[in-house]
Amino acid sequence: MAGLHVYDDRHTDDMAVRVRGVTKEFGSGGSLTKALRGVDLDVPYGEMLMLVGPSGCGKTTLVSIVAGTLEPTDGDVHVLGHDLVSMSNGRKVRFRRDNVGFIFQAFNLLPALTAVENAAVPLLIAGWRRAHAVEAAADVLERLGLGDRLASLPSELSGGQQQRVAIARALVHEPRLLVCDEPTSALDAANGRITMELIQQVAVQPDRAVIVVTHDSRVYSFADRIASMEDGRIESVESGPHEPTAV
Amino acid sequence: MNDSGQGLQFATCRELSRSVIRAVDFVGMFWIAWKMLIGNRAKYLGIVFGVVFAALLIAQQASIFCGLMSLTISQIYDTAGPDIWVMDENVQFVDDIKPLSDTELFRVKGVPGVDWAVRFYKGIARARLEEGTYEQMILLGLDDATLVGAPQQVFLGSIADLRRPDAVIIDDAGYKRIWPGEPYRLGRSFEMNDRRAVIVGITKASRTFQSFPIIYTRYSQAVLFAPPERKVLSFVLADAQPGLDPEEVCRRITERTGLQAVTQEQFTWKTIWYYLKKTGIPVNFGITVFLGFLVGTAIAGQTFYLFTVENIRQFGALKAMGTSNWMILLMVLSQAIQVGVVGYGVGVGLAALFGFWSRAATRLSFFMPWQVLAITGVAVFVIVLLASLLSVRKVLVVDPAIVFRGG
Numbered sequence: 001m002a003g004l005h006v007y008d009d010r011h012t013d014d015m016a017v018r019v020r021g022v023t024k025e026f027g028s029g030g031s032l033t034k035a036l037r038g039v040d041l042d043v044p045y046g047e048m049l050m051l052v053g054p055s056g057c058g059k060t061t062l063v064s065i066v067a068g069t070l071e072p073t074d075g076d077v078h079v080l081g082h083d084l085v086s087m088s089n090g091r092k093v094r095f096r097r098d099n100v101g102f103i104f105q106a107f108n109l110l111p112a113l114t115a116v117e118n119a120a121v122p123l124l125i126a127g128w129r130r131a132h133a134v135e136a137a138a139d140v141l142e143r144l145g146l147g148d149r150l151a152s153l154p155s156e157l158s159g160g161q162q163q164r165v166a167i168a169r170a171l172v173h174e175p176r177l178l179v180c181d182e183p184t185s186a187l188d189a190a191n192g193r194i195t196m197e198l199i200q201q202v203a204v205q206p207d208r209a210v211i212v213v214t215h216d217s218r219v220y221s222f223a224d225r226i227a228s229m230e231d232g233r234i235e236s237v238e239s240g241p242h243e244p245t246a247v
Numbered sequence: 248m249n250d251s252g253q254g255l256q257f258a259t260c261r262e263l264s265r266s267v268i269r270a271v272d273f274v275g276m277f278w279i280a281w282k283m284l285i286g287n288r289a290k291y292l293g294i295v296f297g298v299v300f301a302a303l304l305i306a307q308q309a310s311i312f313c314g315l316m317s318l319t320i321s322q323i324y325d326t327a328g329p330d331i332w333v334m335d336e337n338v339q340f341v342d343d344i345k346p347l348s349d350t351e352l353f354r355v356k357g358v359p360g361v362d363w364a365v366r367f368y369k370g371i372a373r374a375r376l377e378e379g380t381y382e383q384m385i386l387l388g389l390d391d392a393t394l395v396g397a398p399q400q401v402f403l404g405s406i407a408d409l410r411r412p413d414a415v416i417i418d419d420a421g422y423k424r425i426w427p428g429e430p431y432r433l434g435r436s437f438e439m440n441d442r443r444a445v446i447v448g449i450t451k452a453s454r455t456f457q458s459f460p461i462i463y464t465r466y467s468q469a470v471l472f473a474p475p476e477r478k479v480l481s482f483v484l485a486d487a488q489p490g491l492d493p494e495e496v497c498r499r500i501t502e503r504t505g506l507q508a509v510t511q512e513q514f515t516w517k518t519i520w521y522y523l524k525k526t527g528i529p530v531n532f533g534i535t536v537f538l539g540f541l542v543g544t545a546i547a548g549q550t551f552y553l554f555t556v557e558n559i560r561q562f563g564a565l566k567a568m569g570t571s572n573w574m575i576l577l578m579v580l581s582q583a584i585q586v587g588v589v590g591y592g593v594g595v596g597l598a599a600l601f602g603f604w605s606r607a608a609t610r611l612s613f614f615m616p617w618q619v620l621a622i623t624g625v626a627v628f629v630i631v632l633l634a635s636l637l638s639v640r641k642v643l644v645v646d647p648a649i650v651f652r653g654g
Contacts, residue, residue: 069647070646100568102568104650122568124279
């Protein structure tokens with residue numbers, strides 16, 4: 001099903017993400033690598049979409065482009081109604097700051113900051129006062145069950161707790177798009193499940209979209225739709241874990 | 248207030264609030280930068296060490312250099328009273344004696360604007376001590392009538408006693424050098440040019456570059472102590488009439504007598520410049536200071552670079568989360584400045600402690616004027632700037648998508 005297009009028949013205003021014909025090439029000449037080969041994808045608000053596929057299939061590249069951290073070589077990318085392709089770098093930085101939450105595979109917490117300070121980072125980037133930012137971050141961490149570890153450094157937390165701090169950091173500024181890159185790969189099965197439950201409970205909202213890059217089949221059941229990638233293309237999209245849909 | 252006035256007011260308030268928000272934005276991110284910096288203690292201390300080393304070496308060596316330079320001019324400042332020094336036109340510094348004829352005194356006195364003028368002898372004499380040993384001494388001959396240029400801190404005996412026959416006043420450092428470990432005793436004598444000199448007073452005096460004992464006596468006595476020469480007048484010390492600019496009076500003296508006339512401050516700088524230009528002292532100290540600068544830059548720069556490389560994913564995460572390159576640059580610079588302030592403070596503090604210790608325990612000259620602190624500050628600023636520039640490029644070009652590439 002090469003070149004499969006993943007269209008959604010809903011109105012454009014319902015789409016948090018609309019990607020059309022996106023290609024991405026790295027290198028040049030003999031070392032040219034085509035990471036994406038014409039990807040179309042829609043992600044409506046209120047949905048958790050999982051991007052799955054083998055390593056090197058282009059899912060991280062695609063999610064980087066959707067998150068505004070990577071430029072596509074060609075194609076259109078509209079996220080939350082903004083055309084990322086025509087957006088200047090400065091505006092893209094502000095767009096990410098205001099609209100995108102990130103959960104990374106390696107957590108990427110700042111080791112010198114406590115849990116609550118780490119969770120407050122997006123608010124500090126947005127210009128909040130430290131006291132207010134920390135207060136808001138503490139609220140989110142308490143909702144995620146880490147109220148008693150606010151002052152702990154990342155090195156004092158378990159992997160699951162670190163990922164919960166990362167979730168709090170991703171959500172503290174109430175972004176409308178949440179991008180998760182292998183959020184469970186560094187966790188055991190139990191913690192992976194808890195993490196996905198938290199993301200589903202806290203992040204999936206009617207005015208928000210969640211994209212999860214994963215190859216952890218244990219968490220597929222949390223997805224509203226699963227897009228399978230292969231060799232820079234989306235090969236199939238399934239609606240929920242047990243209900244494949246036409247694409 | 249009309250609509251346009253209200254609109255203007257709102258616009259101004261909006262601008263003001265944006266400025267405040269930007270400032271607050273800086274504070275939060277600088278705080279993160281500070282926490283990142285001190286979070287890695289080993290690297291932090293490594294960078295600070297580099298800056299401390301450089302600041303210490305630069306401040307210490309520069310202060311010793313200034314100390315040496317202050318020795319060269321100490322006798323100009325110790326000679327209290329005159330605004331104006333008159334000397335042979337070829338004299339280049341205070342120890343460069345080119346004797347004048349005694350009649351030059353009267354020519355200087357005759358220049359309009361000169362309030363008063365007196366003779367002043369300065370030379371090196373060889374003293375034969377009671378023990379039969381010889382000692383070189385700096386001999387200063389003061390005007391017999393006025394004793395202009397007399398020492399200001401006589402703590403044993405009195406200046407008036409200089410009017411007694413063969414009387415001399417010696418500096419305390421010189422006394423200790425000649426008779427180490429012995430108590431101060433007036434009436435002690437020695438010979439200069441086969442003439443007896445009797446100590447009638449002991450004074451504190453600034454150390455000189457040659458570090459010989461300093462002997463004060465009357466001019467008429469000094470010329471007898473000194474080796475015989477046809478001309479013996481070293482300087483004419485003069486003062487401008489009240490209300491007249493000493494520099495203007497100097498110009499008049501030079502015009503009318505052909506002698507070189509300079510103010511005390513001009514003579515000071517003339518002497519310092521002579522040592523700067525004609526001796527290897529500044530080059531020697533300059534090399535040490537430069538090495539301190541280089542080594543400090545290398546240590547701080549390398550450690551700062553490693554620190555940045557180690558934190559590259561963290562910076563990438565901050566960029567992914569919406570931190571601009573401009574803010575990242577400011578964060579790195581704030582880290583560098585923070586390191587610079589700490590390193591500067593500790594380095595200069597250690598240099599000052601060294602100065603206190605060396606003054607008490609050694610004869611090392613050490614003088615730390617504000618210019619040394621300023622120069623050290625500039626050097627430290629350049630060091631941390633270079634150190635941060637080495638690493639900031641690495642941070643600025645880091646792709647925020649780096650954070651999606653696993654652990």
